[in-house]
Amino acid sequence: xxxxxxxxxxxxxxxxxxxxxxxAGGTLQVDLTAGNRTxxxxxxxxxxxxxxSREQRLADATFTVGxxxxxxxxxxxxxALAAVFRNEATLSGNVLLFLLFxxxxxxxxxTRDPREVAREVAREQAGQPG
Amino acid sequence: xTRVSILDGNTFLVSDExxxxxxxxxxxxxxxxxxxxxxxxxxxTLDGQRLQPLSVDDSQSxxxxxxxxxxxxxxxxxxxxxxxxxxxxxxxxxxxxTLINHSEQEKEFSLRIDIGADFADVFEIxxxxxxxxxxxxxxxxxxxxxxxxxxxxHRETVISTSAPADIDEGGMTFRxxxxxxxxxxxxLQVSTVIYGARGEDIRSTLPLGGHRTAAAIHAEQNDLxxxxxxxxxxxxxxxxxxxxxxxxxxxxxxxxxxxGVRLLAAGLPWFMTLFGRDSIFTSLQVLPFLxxxxxxxILMLAGLQGSRLDDFRDEEPGKIxxxxxxxxxxxxxxxxxxxxxxxxxxxxxxxILLDEYERWTGDATLVRQLEHETRAALNWIDTYGDLLGTGxxxxxxxxxxxGLPNQxxxxxxxxxxxxxxxxxxxxxxxxxxxxxxxxxxxxxxxxARTFWNDPAYADRLEREAAELKERFNRDFxxxxxxxYAMALDPEGRHVDALSSNIGHLLWSGxxxxxxAAAVAGHLxxxxxxxxxxxxxxxxxxxxxxxxxxxxxTVWPFxxxxxxxxxxxxxxxEEAGRICDGMLAASRYFDGRLPEAFAGYERTLTDYPVQxxxxxxxxxxxxxxxxxxxxxxxxxxPQGEHLIIDPALPEGIGRVEVLDIPGxxxxxxxxxxxxxxxxxxx
Numbered sequence: 001x002x003x004x005x006x007x008x009x010x011x012x013x014x015x016x017x018x019x020x021x022x023x024a025g026g027t028l029q030v031d032l033t034a035g036n037r038t039x040x041x042x043x044x045x046x047x048x049x050x051x052x053s054r055e056q057r058l059a060d061a062t063f064t065v066g067x068x069x070x071x072x073x074x075x076x077x078x079x080a081l082a083a084v085f086r087n088e089a090t091l092s093g094n095v096l097l098f099l100l101f102x103x104x105x106x107x108x109x110x111t112r113d114p115r116e117v118a119r120e121v122a123r124e125q126a127g128q129p130g
Numbered sequence: 131x132t133r134v135s136i137l138d139g140n141t142f143l144v145s146d147e148x149x150x151x152x153x154x155x156x157x158x159x160x161x162x163x164x165x166x167x168x169x170x171x172x173x174x175t176l177d178g179q180r181l182q183p184l185s186v187d188d189s190q191s192x193x194x195x196x197x198x199x200x201x202x203x204x205x206x207x208x209x210x211x212x213x214x215x216x217x218x219x220x221x222x223x224x225x226x227x228t229l230i231n232h233s234e235q236e237k238e239f240s241l242r243i244d245i246g247a248d249f250a251d252v253f254e255i256x257x258x259x260x261x262x263x264x265x266x267x268x269x270x271x272x273x274x275x276x277x278x279x280x281x282x283x284h285r286e287t288v289i290s291t292s293a294p295a296d297i298d299e300g301g302m303t304f305r306x307x308x309x310x311x312x313x314x315x316x317x318l319q320v321s322t323v324i325y326g327a328r329g330e331d332i333r334s335t336l337p338l339g340g341h342r343t344a345a346a347i348h349a350e351q352n353d354l355x356x357x358x359x360x361x362x363x364x365x366x367x368x369x370x371x372x373x374x375x376x377x378x379x380x381x382x383x384x385x386x387x388x389x390g391v392r393l394l395a396a397g398l399p400w401f402m403t404l405f406g407r408d409s410i411f412t413s414l415q416v417l418p419f420l421x422x423x424x425x426x427x428i429l430m431l432a433g434l435q436g437s438r439l440d441d442f443r444d445e446e447p448g449k450i451x452x453x454x455x456x457x458x459x460x461x462x463x464x465x466x467x468x469x470x471x472x473x474x475x476x477x478x479x480x481x482i483l484l485d486e487y488e489r490w491t492g493d494a495t496l497v498r499q500l501e502h503e504t505r506a507a508l509n510w511i512d513t514y515g516d517l518l519g520t521g522x523x524x525x526x527x528x529x530x531x532x533g534l535p536n537q538x539x540x541x542x543x544x545x546x547x548x549x550x551x552x553x554x555x556x557x558x559x560x561x562x563x564x565x566x567x568x569x570x571x572x573x574x575x576x577x578a579r580t581f582w583n584d585p586a587y588a589d590r591l592e593r594e595a596a597e598l599k600e601r602f603n604r605d606f607x608x609x610x611x612x613x614y615a616m617a618l619d620p621e622g623r624h625v626d627a628l629s630s631n632i633g634h635l636l637w638s639g640x641x642x643x644x645x646a647a648a649v650a651g652h653l654x655x656x657x658x659x660x661x662x663x664x665x666x667x668x669x670x671x672x673x674x675x676x677x678x679x680x681x682x683t684v685w686p687f688x689x690x691x692x693x694x695x696x697x698x699x700x701x702x703e704e705a706g707r708i709c710d711g712m713l714a715a716s717r718y719f720d721g722r723l724p725e726a727f728a729g730y731e732r733t734l735t736d737y738p739v740q741x742x743x744x745x746x747x748x749x750x751x752x753x754x755x756x757x758x759x760x761x762x763x764x765x766x767p768q769g770e771h772l773i774i775d776p777a778l779p780e781g782i783g784r785v786e787v788l789d790i791p792g793x794x795x796x797x798x799x800x801x802x803x804x805x806x807x808x809x810x811x
Contacts, residue, residue: 082468086282087283087284114441118526121526121555121620
């Protein structure tokens with residue numbers, strides 16, 4: 001298992017109060033496949049909290065994805081929904097739970113605040129004659 | 131060429147008037163589902179000859195019947211054989227071919243259907259790109275299977291026949307013998323498969339199955355229409371437009387892959403998917419009539435709310451999406467629609483819709499449930515929305531290759547201009563975005579005070595709204611022209627074109643009372659008003675073009691919100707003129723207002739000229755007659771009651787809407803026009 005994946009799941013309980021602020025909740029099975037092995041993660045999402053365990057259980061929704069791709073999701077380099085649309089990741093059950101879970105994925109590395117970028121562009125234009 | 135389309139949600143089929151589909155790159159003909167073309171060739175020949183249509187029955191949105199004969203069309207048809215193609219769509223597509231021998235002898239025929247599937251993504255049709263994956267046909271006893279693969283992406287079109295056929299990789303041939311005055315028939319069934327989890331169709335592992343019968347569609351649509359209020363009126367165009375709108379809105383709902391609910395697709399053929407802005411505007415239009423359509427839209431938009439910074443998708447925390455696509459180009463990130471967030475108004479409009487929905491329905495549960503998402507949307511206005519830190523909502527895409535330069539409803543490249551036609555730099559702050567932000571803050575304050583138990587937050591929002599209104603009236607008003615600038619450029623100067631955008635300002639309430647008459651005067655004045663409606667851009671502006679997408683055409687949806695705005699400021703007569711013009715125009719489209727029509731003077735053409743590639747049906751055009759009814763009858767929820775204050779345009783006669791649903795149960799609204807040209811009954 002990749003380091004980013006490990007850290008991602010380890011940080012979920014601490015991040016939950018800021019991310020899961022609505023009343024929605026439920027269970028999500030995240031299955032990470034590598035060759036013919038599958039790592040199981042079982043998440044119990046609730047308002048303000050996540051409980052994480054390494055189990056395979058019946059869940060409201062299941063998200064299945066290659067361990068390598070998940071590593072990139074955990075680093076913010078890939079988009080989970082795009083991966084679903086090209087069938088590199090699959091979803092079943094109540095997709096709203098997955099949409100909640102998706103909020104934990106970080107920004108792509110190196111992304112700048114758009115306000116900083118826009119103000120730079122505006123300043124450059126102001127500096128141009130005309 | 132006449133095109134005939136049938137649809138059920140985001141599965142739709144567009145053919146020519148013979149029922150044939152020929153590979154085309156300029157217009158999306160074919161069978162589409164989830165942004166993918168599953169059939170791109172579907173051509174019927176009889177003994178090697180193409181057929182000609184005698185008549186087409188397209189009275190249903192999901193079914194069509196073509197009556198065909200061989201040979202070139204002449205005014206004297208004496209066919210000895212005819213073919214009926216009877217087709218329906220409901221997740222999959224079925225076509226019954228019937229051949230009738232009109233002669234007194236037994237005859238042999240060779241009937242062939244050429245079949246092809248290019249699996250093009252809607253965006254590949256728009257931009258003519260070659261496919262990156264491979265299509266492999268395979269032939270079995272009673273079916274032809276076309277398989278498309280690109281990496282893990284796997285889609286199939288499976289065509290089966292009930293009658294025996296010689297099947298090859300390019301189609302099916304039926305060699306048949308039919309007795310005197312006899313008939314022969316076969317049923318062709320076309321299934322579209324999108325493989326997902328466990329090698330099953332993606333739709334089978336999610337709440338709603340993709341396939342339903344024509345009878346099921348009919349029942350479900352009828353049920354929806356039955357639940358809508360009944361309209362009784364003297365005005366035939368209004369009655370026709372209302373009926374047509376309900377039918378089209380019922381047909382434009384598609385299955386969300388996530389919620390197990392039906393969402394509204396934006397428009398046929400290019401926009402058969404979820405758009406933030408379109409679905410919100412349509413929801414606002416239909417609320418008094420079909421409130422049940424609204425919660426799924428709100429929930430889906432909230433579920434997909436932006437949560438991170440992503441330049442490719444123009445995503446920011448709190449932002450409501452612009453467009454969601456399920457196709458190959460979204461999956462492989464050749465387009466950013468997974469989802470794309472390049473819209474500077476959907477976030478504020480989301481708050482406005484939630485509040486308006488509660489005012490009508492009293493559904494406090496949804497407002498409480500979405501407190502966090504709504505706060506995040508309100509928070510977006512003053513953080514990522516205010517790119518320059520000047521107290522306004524600005525936009526500038528961070529995806530120059532495939533992002534949208536203009537992120538307001540007029541989202542074509544040249545829609546925002548100075549009066550002399552020059553284009554401003556980025557970022558841009560169009561005026562209506564500020565109006566929506568003002569309205570969102572006031573409505574957010576009501577929600578905070580009434581449902582979230584946070585009066586301090588409500589006070590803050592109201593204070594911010596008041597400051598925004600004052601600032602806006604100072605910075606956007608052009609004193610010598612007596613209207614609001616279309617936008618501010620990055621240096622804060624007026625982008626001074628006279629545009630329909632100022633009509634949305636009335637709807638938002640950000641216009642100072644003292645200036646409202648001047649704004650109304652411009653909207654109904656000769657530069658903006660064509661006689662049918664308000665042009666997107668005044669006819670003396672540098673970029674004006676009566677058939678330019680956002681620079682001179684008349685958009686029915688735009689007009690419906692302008693009429694609502696006029697009503698809010700008490701300009702009932704002016705609002706009535708817009709309603710009247712729109713209803714008059716709708717007559718020329720069989721009650722189905724298109725996305726846009728040309729901005730020519732009404733007196734010049736006498737009929738509204740449809741914009742060349744306009745989408746139809748288009749959700750927010752279908753919603754237009756509904757909102758016009760609300761405006762004419764002066765419907766406004768107030769507390770637990772519905773205020774009814776009719777002001778009908780002269781000549782329209784009696785209008786009654788029975789059983790308007792809402793927190794009051796159901797009430798009736800009646801109105802009658804009064805004028806020298808109205809009969810007294």
